[in-house]
Amino acid sequence: MADILLQLNNISVVYSDVIQVLKGVSLSVEKGHIVSLLGSNGAGKTTTLKAISGLLKPENGEVTDGEILYNGVNIQNQAPEFITRQGIIQVLEGRQPFKYLTIEENLRVGTATRPGKPYKQDLEMVYDYFPALVKRRKSLAGYCSGGELQMLVIGRALMAHPQLLMLDEPSLGLAPLVVLEIFRIIKKINEEHKTTIVLVEQNANMALQVAHYGYVMENGKIVMEGNSAELADNPDVKEFYLGMGASGTAKSYRDVKAYRRRKRWL
Amino acid sequence: MKKMSFHPCGNYRESYAEELSIFETWFGRVCLGGFLLLLFGLAPFFLSPYLLYILNNIGIFAIAAIGLNILIGYTGQISLGHGAFFGVGAYAAAILATRLNVPFYLSIPAAGFITALVGMIFGIPSGRLKGLYLTIATLAGQFIIEYVLIQWESLTMGTMGITLPSPSIAGWTISGDKMFFFLIFLSLVATTWFAVNIMRSKFGRAFIAIRDNDRAAEGMGIPIFKYKLLSFAISSFYAGFAGAIWAYYMVSITTEPFNLGLSVEFIAMVIIGGMGNIPGAIFGATFITVLNEVLRYATGILMNVSVITSMGLNMAPLREFVFGLAIVLFILLEPKGLAELWRILRSSFRLWPFSY
Amino acid sequence: MDFFLQLLVNGICIGLLYGISAMGFVMIFKASSVLNFAHGELLALGAFFFLSLVTWGKLPIIVSFLLTLVGCFLLGFLIEKFFLRPLIGEKLIFVIMLTVGLAAMFKGLILLIWGGNLHTYPPFLPDALEIELGSIYIAPVYSMTLLISVVFLVLFGLFFKKSSQGIYMRSVADNQKAALSLGVHVRRVFALSWAIAAMVACMSGIVLGIINGVNVHDLSAIGLKVFPVVILGGLDSIGGAIIGGIIIGLLETFTGGYLNPSLRDVVPYIVLVFILMVKPYGLFGLVEIERV
Numbered sequence: 001m002a003d004i005l006l007q008l009n010n011i012s013v014v015y016s017d018v019i020q021v022l023k024g025v026s027l028s029v030e031k032g033h034i035v036s037l038l039g040s041n042g043a044g045k046t047t048t049l050k051a052i053s054g055l056l057k058p059e060n061g062e063v064t065d066g067e068i069l070y071n072g073v074n075i076q077n078q079a080p081e082f083i084t085r086q087g088i089i090q091v092l093e094g095r096q097p098f099k100y101l102t103i104e105e106n107l108r109v110g111t112a113t114r115p116g117k118p119y120k121q122d123l124e125m126v127y128d129y130f131p132a133l134v135k136r137r138k139s140l141a142g143y144c145s146g147g148e149l150q151m152l153v154i155g156r157a158l159m160a161h162p163q164l165l166m167l168d169e170p171s172l173g174l175a176p177l178v179v180l181e182i183f184r185i186i187k188k189i190n191e192e193h194k195t196t197i198v199l200v201e202q203n204a205n206m207a208l209q210v211a212h213y214g215y216v217m218e219n220g221k222i223v224m225e226g227n228s229a230e231l232a233d234n235p236d237v238k239e240f241y242l243g244m245g246a247s248g249t250a251k252s253y254r255d256v257k258a259y260r261r262r263k264r265w266l
Numbered sequence: 267m268k269k270m271s272f273h274p275c276g277n278y279r280e281s282y283a284e285e286l287s288i289f290e291t292w293f294g295r296v297c298l299g300g301f302l303l304l305l306f307g308l309a310p311f312f313l314s315p316y317l318l319y320i321l322n323n324i325g326i327f328a329i330a331a332i333g334l335n336i337l338i339g340y341t342g343q344i345s346l347g348h349g350a351f352f353g354v355g356a357y358a359a360a361i362l363a364t365r366l367n368v369p370f371y372l373s374i375p376a377a378g379f380i381t382a383l384v385g386m387i388f389g390i391p392s393g394r395l396k397g398l399y400l401t402i403a404t405l406a407g408q409f410i411i412e413y414v415l416i417q418w419e420s421l422t423m424g425t426m427g428i429t430l431p432s433p434s435i436a437g438w439t440i441s442g443d444k445m446f447f448f449l450i451f452l453s454l455v456a457t458t459w460f461a462v463n464i465m466r467s468k469f470g471r472a473f474i475a476i477r478d479n480d481r482a483a484e485g486m487g488i489p490i491f492k493y494k495l496l497s498f499a500i501s502s503f504y505a506g507f508a509g510a511i512w513a514y515y516m517v518s519i520t521t522e523p524f525n526l527g528l529s530v531e532f533i534a535m536v537i538i539g540g541m542g543n544i545p546g547a548i549f550g551a552t553f554i555t556v557l558n559e560v561l562r563y564a565t566g567i568l569m570n571v572s573v574i575t576s577m578g579l580n581m582a583p584l585r586e587f588v589f590g591l592a593i594v595l596f597i598l599l600e601p602k603g604l605a606e607l608w609r610i611l612r613s614s615f616r617l618w619p620f621s622y
Numbered sequence: 623m624d625f626f627l628q629l630l631v632n633g634i635c636i637g638l639l640y641g642i643s644a645m646g647f648v649m650i651f652k653a654s655s656v657l658n659f660a661h662g663e664l665l666a667l668g669a670f671f672f673l674s675l676v677t678w679g680k681l682p683i684i685v686s687f688l689l690t691l692v693g694c695f696l697l698g699f700l701i702e703k704f705f706l707r708p709l710i711g712e713k714l715i716f717v718i719m720l721t722v723g724l725a726a727m728f729k730g731l732i733l734l735i736w737g738g739n740l741h742t743y744p745p746f747l748p749d750a751l752e753i754e755l756g757s758i759y760i761a762p763v764y765s766m767t768l769l770i771s772v773v774f775l776v777l778f779g780l781f782f783k784k785s786s787q788g789i790y791m792r793s794v795a796d797n798q799k800a801a802l803s804l805g806v807h808v809r810r811v812f813a814l815s816w817a818i819a820a821m822v823a824c825m826s827g828i829v830l831g832i833i834n835g836v837n838v839h840d841l842s843a844i845g846l847k848v849f850p851v852v853i854l855g856g857l858d859s860i861g862g863a864i865i866g867g868i869i870i871g872l873l874e875t876f877t878g879g880y881l882n883p884s885l886r887d888v889v890p891y892i893v894l895v896f897i898l899m900v901k902p903y904g905l906f907g908l909v910e911i912e913r914v
Contacts, residue, residue: 055799080802097800406850590728593719594724
């Protein structure tokens with residue numbers, strides 16, 4: 001078995017002491033891999049990420065059962081300050097820039113896990129990955145476009161030199177070409193820095209193209225796992241997440257339209 | 267609708283009327299009735315004048331605190347000008363009584379209405395401002411009213427103050443703590459009854475909706491500005507009404523007591539009593555008034571202890587310190603206030619011995 | 623004309639004082655969105671601490687000044703840790719009333735220890751700071767105020783714009799969750815901003831004490847005067863606080879000089895109400911960038 005960086009053993013997460021969201025999730029992430037986490041809305045993908053990164057606490061959530069091992073060390077229910085310093089950085093869903101900070105200041109916040117260390121080189125690296133940010137470096141993040149912001153938040157996370165980078169829906173609300181660009185860069189980051197990446201996506205097609213391994217979640221449980229190629233070949237995944245007919249051929253446009261029309265008029 | 271004699275162990279209400287009822291059981295109603303009977307029947311005749319004086323003060327402040335609770339606890343608009351409104355009521359009554367010879371039973375409500383008007387004027391910023399900006403605007407209102415009270419000498423006699431005639435009705439003069447006790451506590455019962463009932467009307471529901479989410483309330487078709495103004499008006503009416511009674515009770519008034527400190531005390535009453543809880547405001551008024559008296563008493567004793575006086579220490583500021591400490595401790599330890607403690611106490615009796 | 627000029631200069635001087643008094647207030651608001659009603663008492667604590675060190679401790683001025691700053695830094699840190707931290711995420715009114723309660727506690731404490739009388743510092747400012755331009759006279763304390771406020775403005779500007787810690791602080795104020803996700807130590811940022819703000823407040827307290835003498839009631843009254851100043855300047859702008867201070871200072875001296883001295887103290891509040899009605903976020907406050 002290859003090197004396991006992160007291991008979740010049967011974890012449960014409960015919000016506000018009553019709402020159970022994760023019901024025994026187990027997954028493992030190999031060092032240097034891209035692992036994608038698929039599933040419909042409310043399946044518990046984001047909660048899984050937050051359980052790992054320690055961001056449950058501000059939302060009154062808690063890991064009540066199971067264990068999260070990172071490099072063999074138990075990290076569940078630790079403070080986010082601690083976890084981020086171990087090298088786990090989560091990029092939040094929906095691009096959360098610091099609106100009143102400039103792009104460059106935003107990136108500098110990414111150095112919070114190692115304050116006082118030189119960061120100039122890292123800035124260069126981020127600008128290298130995302131040339132689009134260079135010319136906006138002095139403008140307020142609040143005035144940037146969605147694509148720029150997504151690059152910004154990924155770049156910001158890179159500033160922290162993460163060992164494990166967790167991306168929550170990086171394609172949310174972006175134009176297809178921009179999505180393509182973002183995924184190309186994700187792949188590049190993984191290859192050049194050997195950064196392990198956990199990718200939560202609705203765009204299953206894109207996610208399975210870049211990922212090595214994938215998990216499918218439903219209702220707070222892992223229902224399927226496998227190599228990306230296997231998953232992409234699985235008839236259920238095809239039907240529900242890749243938008244293809246069960247036979248493997250692309251659904252005809254007419255089917256989709258008929259379905260839509262029926263749904264609307266009935 | 268069957269009135270239950272015991273508290274149900276869950277929510278078994280079957281109609282909206284039941285949901286809105288004030289007393290869940292006849293026992294509660296009897297308890298309150300009995301308490302009021304005891305209060306009116308025994309207190310004025312058996313208490314010493316000093317205790318009666320404190321009780322009267324509690325009653326007056328409770329009326330004002332209920333008003334503030336409607337604004338802060340139910341409508342969610344924080345006002346730092348309640349002390350000034352209290353003063354407006356006191357002065358309105360004093361001026362009506364001395365200049366126009368209005369009898370007290372007219373001047374006290376009139377003072378309430380005048381204060382309501384003033385309160386609405388200072389509530390206008392609530393149309394545009396929210397949260398802390400509104401708080402600061404009401405702070406400005408406090409200072410502006412204070413200034414007007416001091417400087418409008420032709421009307422308010424400035425720092426000289428006004429002396430009020432004793433209130434009389436049909437040749438019958440109300441004076442002394444005992445007579446005032448009835449005036450004050452009958453008013454308190456009436457205003458409490460009104461407040462409790464307005465909170466279960468459409469107005470009360472609108473206030474709560476505005477407090478919880480004013481945008482959603484607006485989206486549901488509640489004209490929020492109108493209701494905020496109404497809330498300001500009701501709350502200042504209470505302040506003015508209480509202030510007017512206070513003016514009659516104190517006989518002579520100056521501008522001095524109606525400062526920011528009084529406003530802060532009112533808010534402290536609301537918080538310590540329990541926000542969004544009408545009986546809570548009465549608890550809060552009781553707590554603060556008693557605390558003030560106890561501290562006055564304690565510092566008085568400490569001042570006479572020779573060790574401390576020989577050290578040249580002045581213990582009077584201790585009052586301020588303990589007052590602040592009480593607020594801080596309540597906020598940190600029991601933010602729902604005395605009303606919550608009372609509820610816990612009651613239910614632990616009710617559920618004993620099976621508290622789960 | 624001379625009268626006008628003298629009023630102008632006086633107004634600016636007083637305004638600068640208000641401005642630096644407001645700086646600490648703005649810092650706290652910027653980092654943790656807390657409206658600090660205990661600000662005046664913080665000013666007073668600093669002034670009295672310094673007073674004790676200078677007159678009772680007989681320490682050299684510069685040593686006592688530094689000690690005061692350190693003491694206030696710790697004080698701010700402790701206030702945040704014990705009183706404000708449990709209230710993170712609580713309703714506005716609780717936070718406001720907590721600071722009001724703290725204000726009463728501090729005031730009582732100060733009165734208990736130092737009493738309510740007016741104290742003065744021994745004179746120690748060099749006369750070289752005295753400025754005389756024709757008929758206009760600026761006392762050394764005022765030129766020192768000017769100096770201090772400019773120095774602090776520049777220092778804070780650099781701190782918030784350039785230093786990493788400053789940027790982390792702004793990031794927390796901006797988007798707490800995102801800051802948390804990047805490993806910014808949010809609790810430390812809150813504590814630090816209270817500590818720095820208390821330090822600044824104490825320093826302004828000392829300056830005020832040099833000019834007006836040290837008295838609890840005066841100093842806590844200035845803590846309330848801070849509100850119109852910061853509303854004018856925008857609650858989250860330190861430069862705005864200085865400008866707001868100057869505007870309020872000018873308003874006060876001109877109404878005092880030309881209209882009616884008794885109006886002096888209430889004019890800032892009247893102006894405040896009008897400003898709030900026209901521009902609810904103040905003159906220099908951040909306009910919300912709303913992007914959905």
